[in-house]
Amino acid sequence: QQQVKQSPQSLIVQKGGISIINCAYENTAFDYFPWYQQFPGKGPALLIAIRPDVSEKKEGRFTISFNKSAKQFSLHIMDSQPGDSATYFCAAGGRGSNYKLTFGKGTLLTVNP
């Protein structure tokens, strides 16, 4: 049973545009929601994370929006750049899952110059 569903699988955006990736989770015990960024040939790296006590977190051009009642969260990349081209994974975890993460299947983002 997939506990974290991520969409879309792939996304093409023009430079300067907004990239939006969505995730939905099922387990209400999750209390930590990170996004990881992975470049080809590299391991995933933490990009930004949020806890359910806030509805939005912004770091530079990256924003997480969180809707606890809908059990959904999303990543917004403003002013997308070619260097943002990568695979993005949402995940869910926290104390309720003994600090292990369940990952979405990933979104391949391509930002065209």
Place this chain on the structure above:
Amino acid sequence: DARVTQTPRHKVTEMGQEVTMRCQPILGHNTVFWYRQTMMQGLELLAYFRNRAPLDDSGMPKDRFSAEMPDATLATLKIQPSEPRDSAVYFCASGLVVDGTPSTETQYFGPGTRLTVL
């Protein structure tokens, strides 16, 4: 610059052979995760350890996979015998959990071992 290291980076082997992958977590981290990444399944958690004790290996095929932490600086993932369906990239990640409350929940991933089983 602290980072997780994994060896080997690439491994090509024939079906039926034993494969051992090694991971050195970031010094001071007490939690180690093993993941498998494929196009079809994405990132799957195979097993994880805290303070060298296995906490969960439910994601791992028990008949052929085994994971151990001989000491705090080394984690191993072994496949015996290997099969073509085991071809994937295997990632190790480490993190720090203190007294049941994480100082940070960030998992730091290594560069991965790309395994090809012919």
